[in-house]
């Protein structure tokens with residue numbers, strides 16, 4: 032174990048992780064039944080794991096299967112634990128660490144996309160500038176009147192973060208993001 | 222785990238039309254249930270009404286739902302079958318939480334059936350409503366809220382399957398009252414489990430071969446076994462003994478694994494860990510190959526992690542993949558049922574390994590030197606009963622009988638583990654992972670229900686026993702002649718020991734004032750009470766306890782200030798144990814260094 036001892040003088044032996052944390056994206060295939068999302072989320076909060084992003088939707092209606100995509104952070108050891116702990120949940124069919132698979136296939140990372148709705152309110156030059164930038168980011172206007180726009184933007188997380196940051200001084204009012212959807216490149220399935 | 226499922230009856234479908242409450246009772250029967258432990262209330266009255274009208278399933282009425290849970294746990298551990306508890310909604314369910322978590326930590330198959338308010342009232346803060354599946358989600362292996370009476374039977378069958386297979390654990394089936402009244406179709410147990418739940422039982426043969434390779438070349442091997450071997454059934458213990466005989470390896474075990482290898486066996490090192498023997502911990506520290514079977518490198522076992530068995534290659538057999546590499550990195554992980562893998566190990570060892578027991582000679586010589594240190598020694602006393610002496614006498618005077626031992630939590634628990642010799646699996650029930658005071662008395666009730674003619678003893682502490690003492694009333698009602706052997710030191714001894722080690726001997730609230738008169742308490746419950754405070758009178762008093770055919774509370778007054786040694790103090794490694802003869806007041810006060818204390 033790459034851990035260092037911290038004598039606490041308590042009944043416990045607390046060890047400190049010295050390994051750096053990495054961000055990984057997991058795909059979790061589950062039976063779409065009541066409580067399954069609570070089980071997954073409860074596992075993360077109960078065991079002190081991070082959730083950076085989580086998305087879920089039924090993906091196979093006939094088999095009642097849902098796919099949960101979780102972006103999480105941890106050391107290699109913690110990431111391995113997260114995968115095994117998820118696999119213990121009875122309605123979980125499969126857990127795939129997409130980042131590991133990407134790595135094995137020689138890719139930098141899995142394909143990851145997020146969708147955001149971004150409401151911007153303003154007049155005059157700010158309004159013109161917002162529309163111009165939205166165009167540059169290939170964001171769609173899905174609602175507008177003389178005072179506001181709602182933009183729909185899809186892309187990598189970094190692109191969305193950037194777009195939101197740029198809109199801030201131009202009258203950003205509201206943001207809604209879906210969280211990350213992800214899969215690996217290439218012809219093979221999960 | 223073996224699971225008793227009777228053949229599905231070839232009933233007509235008309236016959237399969239039942240109320241939810243009837244379905245519950247039928248499903249229990251079809252899953253081989255003979256005894257359940259429970260407590261009634263509004264939301265389970267239909268099920269109680271069904272229980273009343275049949276004789277196959279016996280209901281043991283407890284006095285508190287926590288007692289039902291621990292009794293079911295004791296029953297499960299003594300029989301290898303699932304333990305079953307039945308509770309009402311709201312407070313009935315919340316009282317079940319402690320045993321559920323206890324069973325989760327110790328991998329005990331426990332099926333809890335709870336009543337719930339009617340479906341239409343769920344979410345309305347109805348009388349005695351609580352979010353049972355929400356509350357119990359983190360303390361069960363799985364749980365279900367039943368929404369359709371036609372699924373009730375399948376859910377109960379699945380609950381038994383999940384509880385008893387793979388790594389065993391607790392499950393909850395929460396049944397709203399309207400579902401208990403509603404009519405639906407009963408479906409018998411089926412063998413097709415759900416596709417998402419398929420525990421791996423067979424070990425990877427290449428990994429097993431790699432293990433054999435390591436073991437065959439070991440000069441200083443040790444086997445470290447745990448509760449997983451007990452859970453894998455008596456055959457697994459048998460195979461473990463065979464493996465020890467074949468290899469000549471020394472063997473130690475966790476608290477949960479006691480009895481898998483007999484304490485009288487030649488290769489037995491005693492228990493390991495925080496209060497384990499010197500020879501067990503030293504062997505763990507110095508070994509070159511460690512074979513861990515059905516144990517999980519818990520923090521009470523490893524001591525200081527970065528100094529844990531620094532020079533060994535480690536083989537880890539576990540049915541739960543999440544146990545592998547959780548606390549300690551291992552070299553050869555083998556996932557599967559301990560019994561199946563031991564079978565492969567024994568077979569392959571016989572076929573391929575060239576036994577060279579002579580090569581282990583220097584290792585055994587070293588072990589004998591450690592053994593000679595006599596780490597469980599204590600100073601006998603003619604006037605006061607030493608707690609260790611009490612356990613030894615209890616052991617000597619009961620060893621020719623079929624004896625089952627449960628414990629509470631504290632010093633007495635560790636002394637029981639150290640000084641009572643366990644010869645067979647499923648005869649030792651203690652709360653290991655959760656450390657639940659109040660476990661032992663109801664657990665003893667559960668064991669006695671499973672084995673009415675056996676001698677069942679709860680080795681108790683004066684503080685712990687008061688947490689579930691009310692179950693004496695249940696023991697009397699159900700003619701369960703359990704023996705509650707209290708090592709009465711007037712203290713929460715284990716708490717006091719830590720206060721001496723860590724908190725400058727300031728004994729904050731660890732002295733039990735206003736101790737009840739346990740003999741009168743026994744009489745009040747209709748039991749037999751015994752008090753003994755003289756070493757010379759102890760044997761006769763124990764004989765009296767054994768011969769009385771009733772529940773007994775034995776108030777054994779022991780040395781108040783004795784502490785439990787040997788001990789690995791916090792922040793220390795296996796080879797830095799505090800031994801009893803070194804444990805002067807000063808050594809105890811300084812066992813944990815200044816830096817450690819400041820960080821508390």
Ligand SMILES: Cc1ncc(C[n+]2csc(CCOP(=O)(O)OP(=O)(O)O)c2C)c(N)n1
Nearest residue numbers: 631632633658682683684685712713714715
């Ligand atoms: C339910 C619960 N509460 C608190 C504790 C903490 N605790 C551990 S041992 C102990 C003292 C036990 O005293 P006693 O039963 O008299 O046993 P002794 O150590 O004296 O043998 C306490 C309070 C616990 N383990 N369980």
Ligand SMILES: [Mg+2]
Nearest residue numbers: 682683712714
């Ligand atoms: Mg005590």
